[in-house]
Amino acid sequence: MSFRPRLDILPPARRELWPQLKPLVKLGLVLYGGTAIALRIGHRHSVDFDFSTEKPLDKAAIMASLPCHAWPQPTLRNAPSLPA
Structure with missing residues (x-):
């Protein structure tokens, strides 16, 4: 069974942006949080x-x-890791 995201939960501008986020996977970033769940089960708009990511955040590589039009004002921040 392949995953098909419920893109209908995204506003049009975010829906257009979705395929452009694919390069983040190669950098080790993983979508998480409410949007990740909503794309899976479609329970709310996001x-x-x-x-x-588990890796050190490479802001330059991400950007x-x-x-360039994907981020009007990016918010990239390091947060402490949770203990295993």
């Missing part, structure tokens, strides 16, 4: 994308991998 307007933002939250990503996480370089995305089209």
Whole structure:
């Protein structure tokens, strides 16, 4: 069974942006949070994308991998890791 995201939960601008986020996978980023769940089960609308990674955050690589119009004002931040 392949995963087909419920893109109907995204506003049109975010729906258009969705395929452009694919390069983030190669950088080790994983979509998580409410939008990730909503794309899976379609229980609510969502307007933002939250990503996480186990790797050190390479902000320059992230910004370089995305089209310049994708982020009007990016929010990239390091947060402490949770203990295993």
